[in-house]
Amino acid sequence: MRKACLVLALALVLFVGTVLPSVAQEKKEIVIGMTLCLTGRFAVDVGTFDKMVKAWENYVNTKQGGLYVKSLNKKLPVRTIVYDDKSDQATAVRFYERLVTVDKCDLLIGPKSSPITFPVTAIPEKYHVPMVLATANTPAIFERGFKWFVGVNCLSTDWSDAYFDMLQKGKQAKTVGYVAEDTPHTREVYEGAIPNAEKKGFKTLFKEIAPAGTTDFTSMLVKLKAADPDVIYVSSFTPFGVTFKKQAKEFGLKPREWHFTHFDKSFTGALGKDSNYVTGEHQWLSSVTYGNTKKFLEILKEAKIDPEEYLDVSLHYGALEVAEVGIEKSASLKPDDLMKSLWAVNFESILGPMYFEQKKGHSFFKQYAAQYIDGKYYIVYPDKFATHKHVYPNPAP
Amino acid sequence: MADLQIIIQLVLAGVLQGGTYALAAFGLSLIFCIADVLNITHGEFLMLGGLVTYIVYAATGWNPFLILLIVIPLFVLVGLIFQKAFIKPILNRPPRQLLFSSIVVTVGIATAIEDTTSFIWGPTVKGVSFSMPAFMVGGVVVSSLRLTILLSIIALTVFLHFYLKKSFMGKAIRAILQNREGATVIGINVPRVVTFVFGIAIALAAVAGVFYVLQFTIGPFIGLPLTIRYIAIVMLGGSGSLIGSLVGGLILGVAETFAGFFLGSHWSLTVAFFTLVLVLLLKPQGLFRHV
Numbered sequence: 001m002r003k004a005c006l007v008l009a010l011a012l013v014l015f016v017g018t019v020l021p022s023v024a025q026e027k028k029e030i031v032i033g034m035t036l037c038l039t040g041r042f043a044v045d046v047g048t049f050d051k052m053v054k055a056w057e058n059y060v061n062t063k064q065g066g067l068y069v070k071s072l073n074k075k076l077p078v079r080t081i082v083y084d085d086k087s088d089q090a091t092a093v094r095f096y097e098r099l100v101t102v103d104k105c106d107l108l109i110g111p112k113s114s115p116i117t118f119p120v121t122a123i124p125e126k127y128h129v130p131m132v133l134a135t136a137n138t139p140a141i142f143e144r145g146f147k148w149f150v151g152v153n154c155l156s157t158d159w160s161d162a163y164f165d166m167l168q169k170g171k172q173a174k175t176v177g178y179v180a181e182d183t184p185h186t187r188e189v190y191e192g193a194i195p196n197a198e199k200k201g202f203k204t205l206f207k208e209i210a211p212a213g214t215t216d217f218t219s220m221l222v223k224l225k226a227a228d229p230d231v232i233y234v235s236s237f238t239p240f241g242v243t244f245k246k247q248a249k250e251f252g253l254k255p256r257e258w259h260f261t262h263f264d265k266s267f268t269g270a271l272g273k274d275s276n277y278v279t280g281e282h283q284w285l286s287s288v289t290y291g292n293t294k295k296f297l298e299i300l301k302e303a304k305i306d307p308e309e310y311l312d313v314s315l316h317y318g319a320l321e322v323a324e325v326g327i328e329k330s331a332s333l334k335p336d337d338l339m340k341s342l343w344a345v346n347f348e349s350i351l352g353p354m355y356f357e358q359k360k361g362h363s364f365f366k367q368y369a370a371q372y373i374d375g376k377y378y379i380v381y382p383d384k385f386a387t388h389k390h391v392y393p394n395p396a397p
Numbered sequence: 398m399a400d401l402q403i404i405i406q407l408v409l410a411g412v413l414q415g416g417t418y419a420l421a422a423f424g425l426s427l428i429f430c431i432a433d434v435l436n437i438t439h440g441e442f443l444m445l446g447g448l449v450t451y452i453v454y455a456a457t458g459w460n461p462f463l464i465l466l467i468v469i470p471l472f473v474l475v476g477l478i479f480q481k482a483f484i485k486p487i488l489n490r491p492p493r494q495l496l497f498s499s500i501v502v503t504v505g506i507a508t509a510i511e512d513t514t515s516f517i518w519g520p521t522v523k524g525v526s527f528s529m530p531a532f533m534v535g536g537v538v539v540s541s542l543r544l545t546i547l548l549s550i551i552a553l554t555v556f557l558h559f560y561l562k563k564s565f566m567g568k569a570i571r572a573i574l575q576n577r578e579g580a581t582v583i584g585i586n587v588p589r590v591v592t593f594v595f596g597i598a599i600a601l602a603a604v605a606g607v608f609y610v611l612q613f614t615i616g617p618f619i620g621l622p623l624t625i626r627y628i629a630i631v632m633l634g635g636s637g638s639l640i641g642s643l644v645g646g647l648i649l650g651v652a653e654t655f656a657g658f659f660l661g662s663h664w665s666l667t668v669a670f671f672t673l674v675l676v677l678l679l680k681p682q683g684l685f686r687h688v
Contacts, residue, residue, distance in 0.1 A: 039512070043520040044616055182663065211663055213622070215613060216650070218410035219658030222403055239522050239614045246524075246612065250531045250540035265521075270614050272526025309521065 027333060030067055032323060033081040033099035034109035035120075036316075040087025042112050044238075044266075047310045048303065049112075050082045055302040056320050059295065067324060071332035085111055092116045096123040105129065106333050107326070109319045110151065112312065114138035114185055124148035130339040132326070133361075134319040135312050138188055142360035150342050150361040152318040152351065156185055157192025159261060159281060160233070163369040164193070166381035167231070168200045172392050173257060177206035177229035179220060179244065181236035189261050190235040197233075205229040210240075217244050221251040230393075231257045238262055242270045249274055256393035265309040268372050276374065277394040281367035284314035284350060287379050287387045288368070291321070291350040308377055318351045318365075325354075402536045407654045413543040415650025416550040416643075417612070421605035421623070422630035423557075423642035424598030430574050430636050431594045433492055434484055434499040439627060440620030441510040442599045446472060446606025447615040448514065451523045461527050461611055462549070468603050476599030479506075480592045488591070507620055515617035524614040546608045553604065557597075558639055566593060633673050635683025644684055648672060 034053070037046045057080045060067060066075035081103050085092035092111050099105045100123060108124055110117050110133035117136035124131040125148045133141070133151030137159075142151065154161075167173045176197055180190035187209060194204055205227040208220055224232065232248070232255040234241055241260045260267065263280035271278075284307055286297070296317055300307060307313050322345055327333070330341035346355040351365045369381035371390060378388035425439045446468055453464050483506060487498040529541035561567035569590045572580040581587055609615065630649055634641025649669050656668030676684060 039515070039520075041618060043515065043618075044522060047520060208661065209663065210657075211666060214657075214665065216410055216414045216654050216657065216665075218407060218654055222406060222658065239616065242522070242524050243613045246528065247540070249528060250542060251538050252531050252533075266523065266614075270522065270524025270526060274526060274528065 033105035035085035037087040037112040038084035042087040051303040055299045132319040150356045156188035159189040173230040175229040180209045181240040186235040235261045282370040411651030411654035415647035416547040419643040419646030422627040424601035426631040437503040440623035442602040443606040446603025447610030472600040472603035473596040476596035480595035522614040522616040635685040638685035641685030
């Protein structure tokens with residue numbers, strides 16, 4: 001009798017130890033976590049992207065019935081968790097650690113910006129949780145041989161490739177003067193643009209980096225006026241770019257073309273008619289017809305986000321698209337399977353063909369060359385999506 | 398000749414730049430001297446002055462210099478309310494405690510203003526697309542906008558100078574700056590003067606905000622870094638001194654511009670703040686004394 005009781009107890013223990021956990025572990029939802037710079041210095045570029053993420057979650061769950069999980073042979077609903085990292089590296093790292101250890105996320109989406117993303121990428125590497133980076137594009141992030149993330153953005157050093165391709169094709173501009181705001185991103189864009197342009201035959205007449213927050217550009221403007229380049233290329237964020245352009249106008253500087261690497265609606269709004277015919281880069285405009293734009297526009301509408309005001313929204317959405325495809329093509333939701341699936345992703349996203357460099361993990365997405373003409377943004381290159389001919393030289397007085 | 402033109406160009410740019418620095422710094426300096434309060438919120442009022450200008454300009458298209466007529470009385474009122482609601486309750490503390498309390502209180506209010514502004518008007522930067530044609534004098538380009546701003550600042554400084562010298566309230570302010578207890582003994586209503594000074598100082602910050610948004614962009618989070626720069630100018634010029642703020646601002650502006658040209662833009666701030674340290678080593682009380 002005692003023996004029988006022992007066997008029964010042992011069987012019970014085995015049952016509790018093996019069968020029950022597998023029942024308890026049966027997934028009921030897919031948890032995707034991220035932080036966003038909802039406050040702090042990068043909030044200016046992020047706005048209310050948390051609403052976009054929730055609108056995407058809502059769309060996937062209500063209109064698609066969730067995401068298909070091969071190993072379960074059914075769709076599971078998605079639950080997103082978004083924390084505000086306050087544009088602070090340490091806060092972001094803390095939250096990503098929490099997303100993995102407490103919230104038990106199946107997949108992570110990267111935060112805004114390279115400086116915040118850089119330390120954060122140590123978390124997926126440490127815990128072996130897959131991650132899709134959104135806006136991060138500094139080459140240093142992708143050159144560390146990390147295996148647990150892929151990123152949807154192009155490298156910052158390739159930022160203006162399309163623009164210089166267009167100038168080369170147009171054969172009008174010959175010389176360029178470069179100005180950069182000293183932040184990691186804008187400096188990398190500038191450092192990438194100069195050799196790329198020189199390789200394409202453009203002569204560099206001036207180049208200088210100014211600290212972020214510079215409010216007087218007289219010294220640069222004096223030198224630029226003497227150099228008289230065809231194109232003045234400014235790699236900066238909006239406040240720096242607006243101040244530079246305003247002072248350049250007051251100084252009477254009139255190059256044949258102005259190029260600003262970041263020229264969102266706050267830039268053109270602050271400059272008014274002085275931003276007419278300025279060129280710059282855009283990640284997405286409604287004339288781009290790659291991927292499921294209908295779904296993207298619906299989500300933007302629900303989140304009340306204008307992509308011309310918040311340029312990075314397409315990159316954050318692109319990361320969610322990659323997550324969707326990666327999950328649905330993965331053998332299971334196990335981290336190894338999911339990461340393997342993310343590395344193998346190859347589809348047409350709203351950003352264009354999306355696949356990753358197999359050692360570093362960055363995508364081959366290219367920014368579009370755009371021009372602001374009479375109150376509207378137009379893609380001027382590549383020709384496939386161009387909605388306006390590139391106007392050169394700048395006819396604005 | 399070309400070299401001389403460049404030097405003149407740089408001096409002019411530095412002076413024009415320094416003028417805006419000076420205006421906001423004076424209000425900060427005045428509050429510090431009269432009330433022993435370090436008003437960390439000062440940069441936020443500059444931002445709010447710029448924001449009001451942006452809103453009115455976007456709605457009406459008025460000349461931004463006309464908008465000053467709305468901004469000045471509005472922010473005198475804001476200053477009076479700010480003092481009554483947040484500063485008055487801590488004014489009776491012992492000096493050191495008052496200084497620390499004022500920093501804590503004003504940092505809290507600054508954060509609240511930043512977050513509220515960001516929530517209501519959004520975090521994106523805003524600017525006023527107003528420009529005036531530049532003109533040339535002997536090969537030197539002069540920005541009409543920045544020159545007009547500088548002339549407005551000089552006019553305001555002259556007005557304030559005479560106001561402080563001639564009016565009863567101005568004399569009362571100077572009396573408190575010289576000897577607070579003495580001023581009380583001769584019947585000056587010190588709390589009333591302190592409240593009034595807040596009105597003036599906050600309005601000056603807001604006026605600086607009007608000029609700021611005409612030249613640069615404003616965003617909800619520009620206030621604190623600006624306050625730090627203005628504190629440096631106050632230290633350089635000597636606290637409580639109108640002329641000191643003006644000279645301090647001009648020195649900082651010219652040093653930044655020259656360093657930018659000869660050493661590269663990277664050195665602008667370093668040289669400017671090195672100048673500050675040098676002046677403070679030679680004259681620890683700053684260049685000028687009270688009003």
